[in-house]
Amino acid sequence: MSGATVSCARCGRGEAPALARAPMPGPLGAEIRARVCSDCWEEWRRVEVMAINELRLNFMDPSAQDILAAEIRRFLGLDGAPGAEPEKSPDPR
Numbered sequence: 001m002s003g004a005t006v007s008c009a010r011c012g013r014g015e016a017p018a019l020a021r022a023p024m025p026g027p028l029g030a031e032i033r034a035r036v037c038s039d040c041w042e043e044w045r046r047v048e049v050m051a052i053n054e055l056r057l058n059f060m061d062p063s064a065q066d067i068l069a070a071e072i073r074r075f076l077g078l079d080g081a082p083g084a085e086p087e088k089s090p091d092p093r
């Protein structure tokens with residue numbers, strides 16, 4: 001019970017329960033912790049295996065991490081367009 005809250009990018013709640021720690025290493029983990037509530041992360045955890053199967057990710061392939069990261073961002077609404085079609089908007093990176 002930390003009592004920390006976040007304004008969640010996915011469910012839109014302004015004071016949603018925050019994750020106690022970053023759920024994965026690296027900048028994406030930090031961003032998720034800062035912008036996504038623990039409930040929405042739990043939701044992702046429930047669909048993660050299905051998503052990995054559906055995307056046929058092979059983690060021997062380094063690009064699989066990027067594909068999964070993009071799917072996580074899309075699912076959690078981190079790119080600012082919840083429910084948007086993937087791979088449509090030009091990405092300025």
Ligand SMILES: [Zn+2]
Pocket residue numbers: 008009010011012013016036037038039040
């Ligand atoms: Zn949420």
